Amino acid sequence: MRSKLIGLAACCSLALAAFAVQAQAQLKHGHPASYTVQRGDTLWSIAARFLDKPWLWPELWQRNPQVQDPHRIYPGDTLSLETSFASPVPQLRLEPGIRTEAAPIPAIPLDELQTFLKDVRIDDIETVRHAAYVVALEQQHMGASAGEKLYVRGLQTLPGQHWAIVRPTHLIRGFDQDASGRVHSKKGHPLDADARMVRTDWSEDAREDGHLLRGREVGVELDVVGTAEALAGGDPASLLLQSSSEEVVPGDRVIPVDNMAYDPVYYPHPARQAIPGAQVIALSDALAAVGRNQVVAISIGRLDGADNGQTWSVFHPGARIHDPVRGGSITLPREFSGHLMIFRTFAHVSYALIMDGTAPITLNDELQPPE
Template identity: 30%
Template sequence: MQTIFGRFSQISIAAAALLGASTGLQAQDFPITPSQKATAAEVAQTGIPEADLAPNAPDSYIVRPGDTLWAISRMFLKSPWRWPELWGMNLNDIRNPHLIYPGQQLYLEKSNGKATLRTRRAGSGAEPYNTVHVSPRTRYETLADASIPTLAPQDIEPFLAEPLIVDELTFSQAPRIVATQEGRVLLSRGDRAYARGAYVGDGAGKPLSDAKGEPLDFRVFRNATPLKDPTTQQILGYEAHYVGKVELVRGESTAQSTDKDGQAQTDIVPATIDIVTAKEEMRVGDRLIPEPPRELRSYVPRAPSTQITGQIVSVYGNGIVHAAENQIVVVNRGALDGLERGHVMAIAKDGERLLDKTDSARPNLKLPNERNGLLMVFRTFDTLSYALVLQVTDSVKVGDRFANPD
């Protein structure tokens, strides 16, 4: 519901991130770039060509619970990554593109070959849907926000905590589980185990400590799998397999004792950890990575401002070869290549290589790459990134290429 205070209208503030936020975090500005603002301002004045509208764009639409800005953009525009233009089409009525609420009605207006999108009909003088006039007063609101997100949270949230790309040295020197109670081989939620961060042999790593300021929460990973460029076969990084989370109860220490010959000796007392979450059963040798700080995440689907091309390196998940819609893939471009969170890329199915059997010389043929869908980058590392497959016409596989969507 929109509430009008005197002459000014106010919509509830965005108090949570579009994805991955939790109640209790303060509202933050969402990442709208200067170029997106300029595009929006221009389109707000002129509209967009009717030819750029989706073939079945409705004349009006009431925003419903469960809608996303991406879905609404697909409804009105042929190219949903042109999200800034959808924002520009309703810039006068919706000041913040992240604040569109269930119950609001959107009207598509067409004039002189141009189209604009507004929350009220032109010339109607009508106030927005479900408006109430009240006197100025102080208003308190919970941080939980009812505005629709850019993408469905459940499509990405599980993968923000799970995948991790590391270099081989970092993973090999990470703290690890060294022992279990009663010699158990497998560990699950509620079990207690023991871990170490230091190594006597090469001096790498540092002891796990429960001192103030030291991390107490850790994610647990196993089997750092090399991720290779499909063309060059160069190892770009290592993907660690997520198995759960643990909490540090006591840090590492040492104790003095005597051996069987009565000689004094120093014993290593490993840190004590409790398993709080187990996606899979843990075991001795699994590695501990400190839980990163919670981020207020938002996603602004958009095309990159520069040309970026690359290939799909892997499909996330054990033994998965092909990816479908809403699955996660790793691509061989990252922050160092200019790839950013929110970049939308077009997927191209790698054309098959075969012999021309109609030619007696049997020359080799390479069929053209065919466009196969869209993906959106949601997490970047230096040379690799995770991306969500937004839409696809055929399954996506390792080696398939991607490029700017325009």
């Protein structure tokens, strides 16, 4: 995952969208009567501060009609926290906050998410293994940039067709548990970590190599490095590289352009039931932990019941410690770490945004419905 998408300034605004709230929000003990919006706030972050269930931020919005568009709240706006959130939405008595010259706090434009919406894809390994690939570049160069020719093998194309140039970066593998809950590799070796799914560096071999992390291949993460237009068919076919985020090199794959439309806003809603094996499998540009406004990959996708806007609670597994009195070992209770919201799904993997947190979120943290 690329670094340019990390630390998005207002990521939580992704979740701002209007919809009717059936559940009832509860205010945290000791809440103030009102709150003045500060620079960098979103309704989610305010709700996380004052509500027991921050994904119910639309109820906060409904009770403050001076906020006509939740995608545009302003520093200086005053939000009421006085009315009972256990009662029906009352007639609002609020005065709008003083409008200053400060710019509104907008929702995130989609181009700020393009690395995970457009520049990264996940395909199954057989698709990647059999995809057309760049075999050579114009004048036998080592790398190609926009305006140069590519020669591609295995591509059925007509002149004028457009293609995406992608580079495999990581292989995602899944593992099965035995009756005791231990996770094993395909060779039967128990894994050291409590991983049900892992993301490892891609290699062209990608076959059985004796490594303990060998498991069933769930998918391959691909970086989209360019787009090209076919000049002539054949084997190899000739393509003109039209744009590139980095140099295209021999071995890069050539696949259809992804023309899927992406959600302009996201409707946050809690996951309704647990999905076995749901956990964090990759961190965005971090080795150990991530926090609010950062992106993670999780081990569930649309075929598992994941969908855009789905909100999960994240728990860190309890540590295994020695019992100093009775002897032996004991597992401590798991610890709540925060909430995340899914914003892009694949078959068995999704990308999610960390919406709030009380502790760093790490690899193998477990996901549970927030209720």
